[in-house]
Amino acid sequence: MEKSNKHITWQGENCLLCKYFIPNDVLNADLLERGKCAHPSLVRFNLVVSGRDWCNLFSEMSDGRREKLIQEGYKKDDEQQKKLIEESKKIGNFD
Numbered sequence: 001m002e003k004s005n006k007h008i009t010w011q012g013e014n015c016l017l018c019k020y021f022i023p024n025d026v027l028n029a030d031l032l033e034r035g036k037c038a039h040p041s042l043v044r045f046n047l048v049v050s051g052r053d054w055c056n057l058f059s060e061m062s063d064g065r066r067e068k069l070i071q072e073g074y075k076k077d078d079e080q081q082k083k084l085i086e087e088s089k090k091i092g093n094f095d
C-alpha cells in the first residue's frame with residue numbers, strides 16, 4: 001500500500017467514535033463534515049450531527065470498524081483525486 005501523508009485524529013466519547021455515526025465524508029468528519037445518526041431510537045428524527053456532537057446513547061465503535069471506515073475514506077479520496085486529475089487534463093472543462 002502506498003504511504004499517505006494524511007492523518008486523522010479520532011476523539012473519544014462523541015459522535016466521531018460512536019458506532020451509530022454515519023459520516024458523509026469520513027476523512028473530514030470531525031469538524032468539517034456532517035453525518036447521520038443511525039441509533040435505532042434516534043434514526044426516525046433524521047438527525048444531522050458532526051463528529052464533535054454527542055449524546056447519552058453513545059456506544060463506542062470497535063477498532064476494526066473505525067479502521068475500515070478510515071481505509072474506505074482514503075480509498076474514496078484517492079479515487080476522487082484521480083478523477084479530478086483526469087478531468088483537469090481535458091482542456092475546456094473549466095470554462
Ligand code: SF4
Nearest residue numbers: 015018021037039055
Ligand atoms: S447522536 Fe448519540 S447515538 Fe447518534 S451518533 Fe452521536 S453519540 Fe452516537
